[in-house]
Amino acid sequence: MLHDHTTFVDYELPRLTPLAPNLVGASFFLMKLLPARFMLDQAERSGKLKPGGRICETTSGTFGLALAMLSAVRGYHLTLVSDNALDSTLQYRLCDLGAHLEIVERPGATGGFQQARLDRVNDYLAQYPDAFCPRQYENPDNPRAYASVAELITERLGNIDTLIGTVGSGGSMSGLARMLRLSNPDLKVIGIDTPASVVFGQKDGPRALRGLGNSLMPKNVDHCQFDEVHWVTAAEAYQATRELHRTHALFQGGTSGAAFMVARWWAAHKPEQKSVVIFPDEGNRYTSTIYNDTYLQAMEGWSDRLLEAPLTVTDPSCHIYRWSRHNWNRRSLGGEPHV
Numbered sequence: 001m002l003h004d005h006t007t008f009v010d011y012e013l014p015r016l017t018p019l020a021p022n023l024v025g026a027s028f029f030l031m032k033l034l035p036a037r038f039m040l041d042q043a044e045r046s047g048k049l050k051p052g053g054r055i056c057e058t059t060s061g062t063f064g065l066a067l068a069m070l071s072a073v074r075g076y077h078l079t080l081v082s083d084n085a086l087d088s089t090l091q092y093r094l095c096d097l098g099a100h101l102e103i104v105e106r107p108g109a110t111g112g113f114q115q116a117r118l119d120r121v122n123d124y125l126a127q128y129p130d131a132f133c134p135r136q137y138e139n140p141d142n143p144r145a146y147a148s149v150a151e152l153i154t155e156r157l158g159n160i161d162t163l164i165g166t167v168g169s170g171g172s173m174s175g176l177a178r179m180l181r182l183s184n185p186d187l188k189v190i191g192i193d194t195p196a197s198v199v200f201g202q203k204d205g206p207r208a209l210r211g212l213g214n215s216l217m218p219k220n221v222d223h224c225q226f227d228e229v230h231w232v233t234a235a236e237a238y239q240a241t242r243e244l245h246r247t248h249a250l251f252q253g254g255t256s257g258a259a260f261m262v263a264r265w266w267a268a269h270k271p272e273q274k275s276v277v278i279f280p281d282e283g284n285r286y287t288s289t290i291y292n293d294t295y296l297q298a299m300e301g302w303s304d305r306l307l308e309a310p311l312t313v314t315d316p317s318c319h320i321y322r323w324s325r326h327n328w329n330r331r332s333l334g335g336e337p338h339v
C-alpha cells in the first residue's frame with residue numbers, strides 16, 4: 001500500500017536492463033525527480049521552504065519538469081526561467097502543471113544563456129525574498145540524492161568496475177562516483193560532455209546537444225572523480241539514441257544515446273569489466289526531433305553510420321568536432337589534486 005501522495009516513489013529509481021554480458025543500462029523515466037524531491041525534502045525540514053511557499057529556479061528542461069511535478073502535488077508556487085532551447089511540448093507541460101515560465105531571449109555578455117537565466121532568477125528572488133531556490137548546480141543535496149541509486153546498483157549487481165554517464169550539473173555522476181567508491185575505490189568513472197561546454201575545459205560556444213554540458217562551471221562537478229572524459233556531438237548522440245532503441249528497445253532521450261555510444265565501445269574493449277551506464281530520461285519529449293528521420297537528416301554533421309571509436313585528444317581545450325576522449329586521470333580542473 002502506498003501512502004505518500006507527494007512523491008513519485010516508483011519513478012525515482014532506474015530500471016536495470018542488460019545490454020551486453022558485461023554492460024547494464026540504468027534507465028530513468030526522469031532522473032531529476034530524485035534530486036528535486038531530495039532538495040525539497042531538505043528545504044522543508046530546514047524551514048527554507050514553507051507550506052504553500054514559492055520555488056524559483058533556472059532550468060533547461062528536466063529539472064524544471066521534476067520541480068513542476070513536485071510543486072503540483074505539494075502545493076508550491078513555481079517560477080522557472082529558461083531559454084528558447086526549451087521545446088514547446090515541455091513549455092506547455094510546465095504551464096499545465098501550474099508553473100510560471102519565463103523564457104530569456106538573449107544570452108548574457110559572459111556565461112551565455114545560463115548567466116542570463118541566473119540573472120533573471122536573482123531578480124525574482126529579490127521580488128520574493130522568502131522563495132526557495134534549489135540551485136541544482138551548486139546545492140550539495142543534488143549529488144547526495146543519488147545514495148539510493150548507488151544502493152540499488154550495489155544490491156542488484158555487486159561491485160561494478162566502471163560507471164559511465166553524462167555530466168550537466170555534475171550531480172548524478174559526482175554523487176554516484178563518491179558513493180560507489182566508498183566500498184569500491186578502484187571504480188573507474190567515465191564522464192560524457194559535448195564540444196563547446198566548459199565543464200571539462202572546452203571554450204564556451206553554441207551547443208546543439210542539451211541536458212549535458214554547461215556554459216558556466218557547476219560547483220557540483222567533482223572533477224577528481226573522473227578517470228576519463230568523452231565529448232559527443234548532437235548528431236552522434238541522436239544517432240546512438242536511435243540505435244539504443246532499435247537494438248535494445250529502450251526509448252530514451254539524446255543524452256542516453258551519448259552515454260550508450262561510449263558504454264558500448266568501452267564494454268566491447270573491456271570484456272573483463274562489469275560496467276553500468278546511466279540513461280537520464282525517456283524519449284517522449286523527443287518524438288519530433290531525435291525520433292524523426294526528416295529532422296535528423298537535416299542536422300549539421302548527420303551521418304547514417306555510427307562511429308566505432310573515439311579520437312584520443314591530449315588537450316581538452318582543443319577544437320573537438322567529433323566523438324573524442326581524454327584521459328582525465330581524476331585531476332581537478334586546474335590540474336591540482338582535489339582537496
Ligand SMILES: Cc1ncc(COP(=O)(O)O)c(C=O)c1O
Pocket residue numbers: 032061062063166167168169170171172173210211212253255256280281
Ligand atoms: C536529459 C539530461 N541528461 C543528463 C543530465 C546531466 O545530469 P546531471 O545534471 O546530474 O549532471 C541532465 C541534467 O539536467 C539532463 O537533463
